[in-house]
Amino acid sequence: MTFKDLEIIAPIQEALDSKGYTIPTPIQQQAIPILLEGRDLLGCAQTGTGKTAAFAIPIIQQLFNSSNTQKRPKHIKALIVTPTRELAIQIADNFTEYSKNTHLKNTVIFGGVKQASQVGQLRQGIDILIATPGRLLDLINQRLLSLRHIEHFVLDEADQMLDMGFINDIKKILRLLPEQRQSLFFSATMPQNIKDLSQTILNNHETVTIKPKQATAEKVGQSVYFVKKSDKTKLLIDLVNENPNDTIIVFSRTKHGADKVVKKLAQVGIKSAAIHGNKSQNARQRALGAFKNGELNILIATDIAARGIDVSELSLVINFDIPNIPETYIHRIGRTGRAEASGNAVSFCDVEERAYLRDIEKLINQKIPIVEEHSYIDDSKESNQKAPSKQKQQARRKGSVNKGRPKNRYSK
Numbered sequence: 001m002t003f004k005d006l007e008i009i010a011p012i013q014e015a016l017d018s019k020g021y022t023i024p025t026p027i028q029q030q031a032i033p034i035l036l037e038g039r040d041l042l043g044c045a046q047t048g049t050g051k052t053a054a055f056a057i058p059i060i061q062q063l064f065n066s067s068n069t070q071k072r073p074k075h076i077k078a079l080i081v082t083p084t085r086e087l088a089i090q091i092a093d094n095f096t097e098y099s100k101n102t103h104l105k106n107t108v109i110f111g112g113v114k115q116a117s118q119v120g121q122l123r124q125g126i127d128i129l130i131a132t133p134g135r136l137l138d139l140i141n142q143r144l145l146s147l148r149h150i151e152h153f154v155l156d157e158a159d160q161m162l163d164m165g166f167i168n169d170i171k172k173i174l175r176l177l178p179e180q181r182q183s184l185f186f187s188a189t190m191p192q193n194i195k196d197l198s199q200t201i202l203n204n205h206e207t208v209t210i211k212p213k214q215a216t217a218e219k220v221g222q223s224v225y226f227v228k229k230s231d232k233t234k235l236l237i238d239l240v241n242e243n244p245n246d247t248i249i250v251f252s253r254t255k256h257g258a259d260k261v262v263k264k265l266a267q268v269g270i271k272s273a274a275i276h277g278n279k280s281q282n283a284r285q286r287a288l289g290a291f292k293n294g295e296l297n298i299l300i301a302t303d304i305a306a307r308g309i310d311v312s313e314l315s316l317v318i319n320f321d322i323p324n325i326p327e328t329y330i331h332r333i334g335r336t337g338r339a340e341a342s343g344n345a346v347s348f349c350d351v352e353e354r355a356y357l358r359d360i361e362k363l364i365n366q367k368i369p370i371v372e373e374h375s376y377i378d379d380s381k382e383s384n385q386k387a388p389s390k391q392k393q394q395a396r397r398k399g400s401v402n403k404g405r406p407k408n409r410y411s412k
């Protein structure tokens with residue numbers, strides 16, 4: 001199947017051609033026809049599957065077909081709400097690229113920066129708004145924008161949104177949307193609370209599920225190093241030195257941990273930068289920009305900050321810590337092997353993290369190969385830890401229980 005078979009209008013088709021996209025990804029093949037019919041959609045898919053284009057293309061097409069005026073729009077017609085600033089910027093960039101041959105205008109708003117230039121953009125008139133929840137509500141409260149004319153609403157990364165405590169903001173936003181609208185709901189995982197939330201948003205929807213298993217197994221080479229906590233930095237330095245031409249993202253569970261890795265690398269002359277929530281928006285964008293244009297080839301990131309990173313040449317993901325939420329592993333390794341590319345993901349697992357590793361292997365339904373020979377092999381035996389019960393896992397996600405499990409390596 002090609003994009004031509006999906007009956008994409010010429011202006012979008014040409015934009016896709018110029019990006020070299022001819023074959024729609026599975027989520028695009030399934031979602032685009034449903035959305036072009038005006039139906040609601042529940043999409044279970046993570047970043048890296050091409051989901052942004054899966055919703056951006058049909059929204060642009062529908063807006064293009066319903067308004068052919070070249071005048072600046074009076075009302076915002078499409079709203080995409082997403083949890084992080086990086087993701088918001090990336091989605092807006094995608095909209096800009098796919099709609100470059102149309103009259104449609106978009107803008108992006110997010111917190112952590114002054115609002116003046118965002119307000120200026122809104123005042124000029126836009127068709128499509130990409131927003132993080134806090135700033136969106138802030139500007140609505142100041143009566144600087146209204147959602148009364150929204151025709152297409154996308155809630156992106158719903159699971160992450162709830163993890164970040166945005167549930168009340170989302171409920172407030174929902175109350176401000178018109179009843180009559182097309183709604184799209186995307187989440188990488190579908191626990192019961194996410195399903196319940198989707199029911200309050202969607203109406204007579206279709207469902208598209210792109211299994212994470214496909215994304216992990218097929219494209220990303222995975223391996224795990226059993227290593228002592230105290231040897232992880234040395235192992236990282238060796239790997240970086242062995243792969244001088246790779247573009248690498250190193251994941252750290254905490255902000256403090258990310259800064260510590262940057263310092264340790266600097267001590268041996270390896271340049272890297274950290275991106276996490278304590279860094280200013282400008283510092284994050286600067287680091288990301290340097291990484292994307294090749295000035296910097298190692299980025300140390302926390303999970304939330306990394307959600308929006310889309311770097312096509314990313315060749316290696318290193319899990320410096322094993323994530324305690326198994327779905328996070330899929331998100332992390334999805335940063336490499338995107339779309340048609342292939343990549344590698346290696347994980348550093350200390351003895352306390354082996355239970356986390358088992359949770360991950362259960363979720364992806366495959367054993368991650370162990371690197372049997374390396375300089376820092378940790379052959380410690382695990383203390384008698386059992387895998388956690390379902391309830392404990394859920395409680396852990398909510399941050400209330402950490403009994404019998406490894407503590408976070410660094411204080412937050």
Ligand code: AMP
Nearest residue numbers: 021023024025047048049050051052339
């Ligand atoms: P996403 O899941 O939206 O973050 O997209 C993952 C990456 O795949 C992004 O770099 C997109 O630009 C790219 N992409 C999206 N659709 C296609 C396609 N049909 N062919 C090739 N690359 C694509």
